[in-house]
Amino acid sequence: MISPTQSNTATPAPNQSSNGEKTTGLASDFETFLKMLTVQAQNQDPLKPLDASEYASQLAQFSMVEQQVQTNDLLSALGQALGGGNLDKLGKWVGMDVRTPSAFRFAGAPVTLFAKPDPAADKAVMVIRDSEGAIIDRISVPKTDQKMIWAGTGSDGQPLPAGSYSATLESFDGDKLLSEELASAYNHVVEAQISDNKVMLTLESGQVVDASAVTGVRS
Structure with a gap:
C-alpha cells in the first residue's frame, strides 16, 4: 500500500574544512x-x-x-x-541517514520513497523489486506525487520479510513507457571511505554510493 504525503526539501550535507600549512x-x-x-x-x-x-x-x-x-x-x-583532514570529514557521514537513489533496507516499518513522474505522463507505476531484482509488486501511484509511503507488503497484501529492496517509478503516456527512475530512500551509512578522490558511502542495504548523489541527510 502506498500513501501520498507532502514533499520535503533536502538538508545540506556535512560541511568540509581545511587546515593551514605549517613551517617545518x-x-x-x-x-x-x-x-x-x-x-x-x-x-x-x-x-x-x-x-x-x-x-x-x-x-x-x-x-x-x-x-x-x-x-x-x-x-x-x-x-x-x-589523513586527518579527510578522516574528520569521513567520520561525519558514518551513522547518518542519507537519501540517495539506491536500494533500501526494509525492517518491518513503512519506507518513504522519493521519485518524480515524467511531466508528460498520464499514469505512473511504482515497481518494487527484491534483492535479486525480481518484481514482487507493481503499484499505481498519483502522477502528481513526488513522495510516497511503501507499507512493505507484496502484491497479495502480505507483509514481506526484512531485507534489501528497490523501487523504480515508471511513467507512461498511454501504453508508451516514457521513463524509468530509481526511487530514492533513506539508508543508514555504515562506512565512508575515499576512492579516486571521491567520498564513497557504504549503506546498510549493502550498496556503495558516491556522496555527491546524496540529496538529503538526517540523524
Whole structure:
C-alpha cells in the first residue's frame, strides 16, 4: 500500500574544512644553512681561499637539504589529503541517514520513497523489486506525487520479510513507457571511505554510493 504525503526539501550535507600549512623545523635549518654559506663565501681570506673540493662538498650538502625540505613539504601535503583532514570529514557521514537513489533496507516499518513522474505522463507505476531484482509488486501511484509511503507488503497484501529492496517509478503516456527512475530512500551509512578522490558511502542495504548523489541527510 502506498500513501501520498507532502514533499520535503533536502538538508545540506556535512560541511568540509581545511587546515593551514605549517613551517617545518627542517625548512628553518635550510634557511640558516644558506645564510651561513653565503657569509662564509663573503668573508673568506683572499690569501687563503676556501678549498674548491670543500666548497663543492658544502654545495652538495646544500642541495641535499633543499631536496629534503621539498620532500617533507610534499609528504605533509599528502598527509593532509589522505589523513586527518579527510578522516574528520569521513567520520561525519558514518551513522547518518542519507537519501540517495539506491536500494533500501526494509525492517518491518513503512519506507518513504522519493521519485518524480515524467511531466508528460498520464499514469505512473511504482515497481518494487527484491534483492535479486525480481518484481514482487507493481503499484499505481498519483502522477502528481513526488513522495510516497511503501507499507512493505507484496502484491497479495502480505507483509514481506526484512531485507534489501528497490523501487523504480515508471511513467507512461498511454501504453508508451516514457521513463524509468530509481526511487530514492533513506539508508543508514555504515562506512565512508575515499576512492579516486571521491567520498564513497557504504549503506546498510549493502550498496556503495558516491556522496555527491546524496540529496538529503538526517540523524
